[in-house]
Amino acid sequence: ILxxxxxxxxxxxxxxxxxxxxxxxxxxxxxxxxxxxxxxxKSPEALFVMTLNGDEKKKGRISATLNTKxxxxxxxxxxSQPEDSATYxxxxxxxxxxxxxxxxxxxxxxxxxx
Amino acid sequence: NAGVTQTPKFQVLKTxxxxxLQCAQDMNHEYMSWYRQDPGMGLRLIHYSVGxxxxxxxxxxxxxxxxxxxxxxxPLRLLSAAPSQTSVYFCASSDRHPGTSGVKSSKNIQYxxxxxxxSVL
Numbered sequence: 001i002l003x004x005x006x007x008x009x010x011x012x013x014x015x016x017x018x019x020x021x022x023x024x025x026x027x028x029x030x031x032x033x034x035x036x037x038x039x040x041x042k043s044p045e046a047l048f049v050m051t052l053n054g055d056e057k058k059k060g061r062i063s064a065t066l067n068t069k070x071x072x073x074x075x076x077x078x079x080s081q082p083e084d085s086a087t088y089x090x091x092x093x094x095x096x097x098x099x100x101x102x103x104x105x106x107x108x109x110x111x112x113x114x
Numbered sequence: 115n116a117g118v119t120q121t122p123k124f125q126v127l128k129t130x131x132x133x134x135l136q137c138a139q140d141m142n143h144e145y146m147s148w149y150r151q152d153p154g155m156g157l158r159l160i161h162y163s164v165g166x167x168x169x170x171x172x173x174x175x176x177x178x179x180x181x182x183x184x185x186x187x188x189p190l191r192l193l194s195a196a197p198s199q200t201s202v203y204f205c206a207s208s209d210r211h212p213g214t215s216g217v218k219s220s221k222n223i224q225y226x227x228x229x230x231x232x233s234v235l
Binding site: 004032034036042043044045046049089091093101102103104105106107 | 118147149154155156157158159162172204211212222223224225226227228229
């Protein structure tokens with residue numbers, strides 16, 4: 001079973017502040033890393049799919065970076081807004097023929113305080 | 115587009131009862147999968163399918179059966195429910211199975227259903 005760790009588990013941030021959190025994954029046999037945003041009472045929705053070392057993706061105020069050599073990805077949120085409150089999941093896909101799917105981290109639960 | 119549709123949204127069962135959680139997608143996706151979400155755990159893969167007629171086990175398959183007779187449908191069956199199966203279940207689909215090489219990575223994005231909250235008493 002692959003080890004995909006997210007930290008911190010939960011995070012309270014003041015509205016307007018910027019924040020970031022981490023996903024750690026195996027540095028060997030990397031194929032792809034996914035980030036999903038999961039709002040309460042909804043289903044997870046994809047934010048980014050990252051495949052290359054040094055990748056940087058951006059969607060509005062949210063961006064992500066990828067370091068496959070050391071096995072981590074950061075998700076950044078600039079100028080947090082209440083609607084950013086959600087659980088952010090990362091999911092690792094190894095290159096060993098991964099038809100058996102993604103290995104998900106436990107998520108970072110982000111709460112934006114007005 | 116409906117996307118991925120799961121039914122029911124909520125279900126309460128007694129120990130030993132059987133039931134089927136339905137999942138349907140209208141995006142002509144090859145890959146479909148079932149996950150369960152438990153407190154303090156990440157999403158864990160139960161079963162998956164890379165196409166009609168093909169299914170395989172994930173990380174936590176015990177107590178569950180699946181079939182994939184059509185591209186659109188991927189039902190999950192609990193043959194004899196146990197309290198340990200109390201969980202939230204998510205069905206997901208993607209254009210291609212996540213391990214497909216040489217395919218644009220966007221085709222590996224998972225589309226999730228709204229979830230089924232199951233309690234087994």
